Amino acid sequence: MSDIFAKNADGMTGRLSRAVIGIAGCGGIGSNVAVSLVRAGIGKLIIADFDIVEASNLNRQYYFISEIGKSKVTVLKDRLLQINPDCEITVHDKELRRNDIGPIFGEAEIMIEAFDRAESKQWLIEEWATNYPEKPVISGNGLSGFGNFESLKVRRTGNIWFCGDGVTSSESGLCSARVAIVSNMQANLAIELLMKN
Amino acid sequence: MDTVTVNGNVIAWKEGMTVRNVLDEMKYSFRLLIIKVNGGIVKRENWDDFSVPKNADIKVIHLMSGG
Structure with missing residues (x-):
């Protein structure tokens, strides 16, 4: 099995194998982030969605x-x-509420916000940043439409990180390539933060 | 003049100023926001009551749907 990670960067496999990451939502963002994190060698994922x-x-x-x-x-x-x-994959087949975040995701080192509705993004980030201010939350924020690659950036305020353009919303339509780019910005950032820690 | 900084913009601070007052002052009508005051998160349910101290550094981030 170790051959899976033979091409990983130095030190990555050992560190990531001990990492626990939570993913709230398994749609466009969550499903793509999960695949990238498992390919990278994350030891444990906690995933939740009711859909x-x-x-x-x-x-x-x-x-x-x-x-x-x-x-x-x-x-x-x-x-x-x-x-x-x-x-190790722990699944929660349920619609998440504020009160679920601690019991379901509390052991995660990093939270990936992977909801589609902005209302849900808001309460998840508020809840995580209030209860776990020392642990990063990485949000997908502005990944709609197509093209406009230069506008996709990582922004942060403290331990709240935002990947995307910060401007487009789903009324512009959602396209495979742009959603996957932003999802992988989130996965890439999670790996980077783990490797620094 | 006492001030607060909102996303890098300096505006006048007033006694009793709440997060809601700051949003009104900045003409931020969008309601799906993450708000931090001096590095601490202020939940949406507290925007009407949370008093902003003078010289506060306030960050306001718009949240966009899509995922």
Whole structure:
């Protein structure tokens, strides 16, 4: 199994294998972030979503036709274990509320905010930053439309990190490439923060 | 004049000024925001009551839907 990570950067495999990351939401952001983090060698992921796979998800989310109608967290867990069977995946098939964050994600070193609705992003970031001010939360903020690559940036205020353009919203439409870029900005940043710590 | 800084913009501070007053002053009508005052998060439910101290450094970030 160690061959999976033979091409990883020096020191990465050991550090990431001890890391626990929470992902709130398994849609366009969450499914793509999860795949990248497992490929990188993260030791444990905690994933949560209440949704089932729909046809309209397939333009950007890491799901397949055969999975339509199935629980996202269930099929995503199977997918992640196909990449690295040694990764520990904890799934929560439920609609998250403020009070769930501590019990479900408390052990995570880093929280990935992967919701689609801005209202949900707001309460998750507020809750995490209030309860765990010393632990980073990485939010996807502004990833709609296509092109306009130069506007995609990482911004921070303290331990709250934002990846995206900060401007576009889903009314502009959501495109596979731009959603995947921002998702991977989030995954890349999570890896960077872990390697510094 | 006492002031506060909002996303790098300096505005006048007033006795009893709340986060809501700051948003009004800045003409920020968007309601989906993350707000920090001197590095601490101020939850949305407290925007009407949280008093902003003079010389505060306030960060306001718009949240966009999509994921």
